[in-house]
Amino acid sequence: MSAPRPIWLTRPLADNVAMAAELERLGIATISAPLLHIESTPVSLPTTPPSALLITSRYAATALPDAWKNVAVYAVGAATAEAVSARGYAHVTVGDGELMDLLPRIAEEMHRTSLLYLSGEDIALDVVGLLAAKQVQVDRVIAYRATAATELVPELRDALHAGALGGVVFFSKRTAAIARLLLASADLTAAAARVDAYCLSLAVASDAAQIPWRKLHVAHRPTREAMVEMLRLHGAN
Known part of the structure; x- marks a missing residue:
């Protein structure tokens, strides 16, 4: 059986580190590539x-x-x-x-x-x-x-090229917009069709929908805990 594809964490670095540790305990691999630097x-x-x-x-x-x-x-x-x-x-x-x-x-x-x-x-x-x-x-x-980040990190670009990325998380409309720009500049927008997007809210999902993701998921509450639960249910598949 092939290994689960990792989830792209887009939050600022400190948030990514904490979330990656929590997802790792759930058996979900991640790639930390912040789209915002605080x-x-x-x-x-x-x-x-x-x-x-x-x-x-x-x-x-x-x-x-x-x-x-x-x-x-x-x-x-x-x-x-x-x-x-x-x-x-x-x-x-x-x-x-x-x-x-x-x-x-x-x-x-x-x-x-x-x-x-x-x-x-x-x-x-x-x-x-x-x-x-x-x-x-x-x-x-x-x-x-x-x-805003100005380019996609090499690990993420490689995963997108290889179809090896399973999902991406968006906690804000701004990060979804930044992702759209960086994917386009790297000529990787089409690669999104093999990736699921996990969004904090419907408002965030409306911006994320401008990228042709395989599927959009929206947390049932706009909280970090609800995002982790959504990833537990879907992100390890």
Whole structure:
């Protein structure tokens, strides 16, 4: 019987390392080829604590100051909330992993007040505009930069050429878009027809669908745990 084909992990390196170890325990081989590289940026925070904070990535949590630990925090999902709690913040509201699902609660609870949004340099949603329409003032501070990869690593190119790649994981619309560009530049778009794509959400899958993958899979919840479970069920085949 032939060995299971590996799964391409596209997340930043630290996330890939943790996920690869978990998948290895499930008997799923992986190729770590990050499509985003994270770097912190200089952060200038106001001297007065905000009424509340919005954090949409665990990478932004590193910018949280010790002096604000009593400030309420809205975290987009469980992984982000865990990173916020690790900084000593006790009042954390946890979303289900989809920012659009969290915004109505913020709009209701923060009506006619303000909050500080710690984000990456590139964002998918105009949070400032969406909440301003609900009479919530948002001040955005960029806490990190996610730089796109510029080429596919040799191990991944070889696997695609040989039809030896079993799947790819996408946790964001941006990584799906980067994959499309890099596959095209390497003349490997057609090779995707032999690869399954595993997506965090329907929104991510809509971008991933611009590549002719063999099959698209969508996690039943937009969480890392649901992605691992989906790979356990399908990715080792």
